[in-house]
Amino acid sequence: MVPNLTLTAPHEAENQIEISLKQSLQSLQPSLKPPFSLTIPNPDEYIQLNHAILHAILTQPHFSKTHVKHLHAIITDGYATFLNLLFNIVHHLYPKLLGSVKHQLIWVTDEMIQVSGIGYDALLISLLRQIVGGDFSDDNLWLCEKLVTLLLDKWDCLLEEMPHVLCSGLYVFLRVLADHCRVNGEKFESLKRLEVHFCVKIVREEFHLCMKIGRDFIRLLQDLVHVPEFKSIWKDLMLNPSSFNTLGFSGVSQIYLTRTSSRYALLRITPAMETQLRFLLTHVKLGNQKRHLMWFARKFLNEPDKETVVVDIVRFICCAHHPPNEIIQSDIVPRWAVIGWLLTTFRKKSCVEANAKLALFYDWLFFDEKVDNIMNIEPAILLMVHSITQYVEMTNTLLEFLLLLVDNYDMEHKDIIVKGVSLAFRFLESKGVIQSLDILTSCPTLSPSLKEGLSRLLSSGKPESSKEFLPVLSQPGQQTV
Template sequence: MNPAAEPRLAEPTSRLLNLDAIDEVDAEETKMTAAFDVLATQLEGKPEAEAQDMLQKASSESMENHSEMVGGFIFGMLTDGSRAEQASWFRYMNYVVRDGYAHAISVLRYIVGLSRFSRMSVPCRKQLLWLLDQMIALSVPGMEGVVMTLLRQLRGGDVSAENIGLISGTLDLLMRHRDWLFSYSRLIATSFYVYIRLLLEHSKFKTLLDREVAFCSCLIREKFLECSEIGRDLVRALQDVARIPEFEQIWRTLLVEPRKLSPHCKGIVELLKRPTHRHFLQSRLTLEMEQRLLFIVERLSWERHRRNLLWFVERYLSATESDALFADVVRYIIGVYHPSNEVLASNIVPRYVVIGGLLRFIKTNVAAANVKLAIFYDYLFYDPAVDSIMNIEPAILLMYRSVDKYAYITGTLLEFLLFCVDEYYPPLQEVIRRHVQGALADILQKGVINSLVPIVECPAIDTHVRDLARVTLRALLTANPPTAATPLAGATPDLFPQAVESFSQKLSAEDGELGMDSEGDLVTNGVTADAQIDSTQHEVDVLLTDDDMEDAEANAAVHSGSAAASDDEENAEEALPEGESLWLFGGSITEYRTGCRTKDMAKATKALRDMLVVYATM
């Protein structure tokens, strides 16, 4: 065929989003565009009084007219011209509103909630923030829901100019309307949780970081009761920022004199015993991220999920700044997505497999430690009366199903859990021990697994870890020995496949298949294995557009980032990056003992450094 004769895709005509030729313009945007164009034509050159009379008369004819006009004016404010023109469209919208801005709120929630929001042009984002500012100033009912949705669009692990601008602009909005913000307890807590997690990524943006710290420290001091509604993940969030001076003092106050923060605050134990509301765990994933992750855990089989998980990691978790987001994604999988009985009975990939798959891409000991804490966090103060068994199921299944083929995963996780029992909060060591034992007892009683013996007695587990587990879990091991009815704890094949598919660089124009690289290395919790890349083509589970896939250079950077660390990277890691967590990389204790036994003092010294990382405030 003559290439010149091939049909060309029409350029997208969106004024709101930066679309590619293959993208479709949103149907609602098309309607709003048409409505705005009609209004702009009708109003051109009209005096103010005449324009007001015409608009009010037209909007009174029917609610359909009213809705179209409101949507058209909002679209004009986002996409058309200067600030003076924005003000004109806003004034015109106020002339026609007859429902207390209910339809305007509906339109704004739709726009802010677009799954393709990240592709909104920068000028439109700025004009959106201006419009929200105007609506909040008018105390329009329902604006708290719009801002709550906007907080979901602040991307973690993304330090692009566009995203930083949106994060900064939203922060300005919240700080400017502080009194309004303080009227909505759920919005206070959500704003705090989103920004205290985001600020971990902004060390290179000092001005923004200082404002985020000031904002969050103000909220926690002045609205502690509202922030405490977050639950136990409030403590996890505060731990990660405890070395920032403003939060160090708050952390000390919470531990020593909690009533200074609020007369109703009984201390850190009260927070730790309160399960985190799913809303807050959900708030850390953008709407697009959530949609893509749910596609994996709700629709894909064991055999088909790996390619999409690889794509998900490359898309959202590949940047250096994504370390904190790994833990938040794990918390979402554990605390927000609870599969239905229908899904549990199907061949859909289990949650623990997805979590295990994510572990492969963690690049630092600090991130690995924080992810393991995220996995076990609900064990430490588990109460069957208020906690869900679904929150502790993934961790035990990941250990249980890894015994056969991936015992180092079982050993690392078991060691970390036992370490948390003794060291998470020493004054409550026995309390935490009882809660962990209670969590495991509930697991056994409800039949998630039938016995802990296959985990504890796994021959590949370090002797010290096994001995410690036998002491800590003695009653459970004795009461639930393995029987003939106990299924083998072997992993389902390919939990951590030796043949790993790499990220594609381009889509095949013919059938949408993903291209493959030839070979690469795989790191799983510090264990390096050469992996021959599977060059076989498989059915694509999601049609990934060119926009979804990064260029070759970006893919190469991602691939090398998840591969075996270079000598330079290992040396850099020894410096213990800022923000290190109290919670050790699970293998550090074992690595230290092994290094001492084999006289590998460099390895032992590095492991010892990792083990000695503690908060100065603890």
């Protein structure tokens, strides 16, 4: 009997990928034992043999070295077929895979990096996406440890062949390290040391890779300024940029003005989350979204620690889900409505809630119409405007937060931020996203002080300072805004 790859509930249908792999192994099992056939397989036989060998590697650990030697002997396409199968297993099945299969998956991934198989970079990035933010289960921590160790072990190879994988790894581990640093316990210590070592190694030795990430590198880094190694990095970023030995890097403003690619926002959303969010934002009509949102919350946000995932989801919606005009102009639930709901899911006021608002407004702070995408800043303005009639407190809260960001986020680069936010408002108005900024500046239910502050900002004035709001970038070690 061919063993299973996944643990499937009685009411669930078996996945077609697993069925295909099992059928191939069942029919070719006698061929997977030495001596191997010297006959060159035709294209269909080649695909089936790749299926059978992969299933055998994942479910027969004691014979995995024999199976991988067999694989090496038959390969004619640079491992592209085999790695595509591996990618699909990770993308579609990873959460349901048996523990022993997951161990073998990491082992064979290592093997594919060693032979520079075509597509191993996509496999590694798919594995990184399976790390869940705010999840402190043994299984999730095990995956963190295995992947950060693999990236460190294959450092030279990745740096030469696939440096974008190291960029992706840095983005992921900066983000999850912030979660891991919020908790104490012996089981976290060795993992935190590994994650710190990996991130610091990239920043100190290959800073040009950090620059490729763009401004979200700074957003993630600021959550770690209380960690001594990152506090030192932060100090050098602010005061001694030449210490990074990167040609052309003169200061943090360069990174601020570099938009982060949407592929990084995708890294912190599991494929299962992405599927549900895209379905919600593509097929569900406004007014019918409540049960979908409740189901999503039960599945993905059901524990207090998982609230940090909301920050990632907000960033994903703003930066990586840009619906076409026919969706925007339809009655499908809009992005701003989902973000508004997400901002109400926090059980208490916290730095996580503030980080979610920062994720919503982050591209506003450095907006440049020549570089940035209007779709990244659209949800925030629509959420503020559409909340005025029934949920004006949401509008007040968001506008207050934005004005405080302008006034306090980075005092050394306040001119850039004032220009960016002011330009974002004007650009949204000029493109017809809102009819007029008077909707905010003349709204009778908005706080007079906020309307006054917004008017000053729009006229390139400086909003008044707020003593109760702590600067983030100018004071390393403080909690995030």
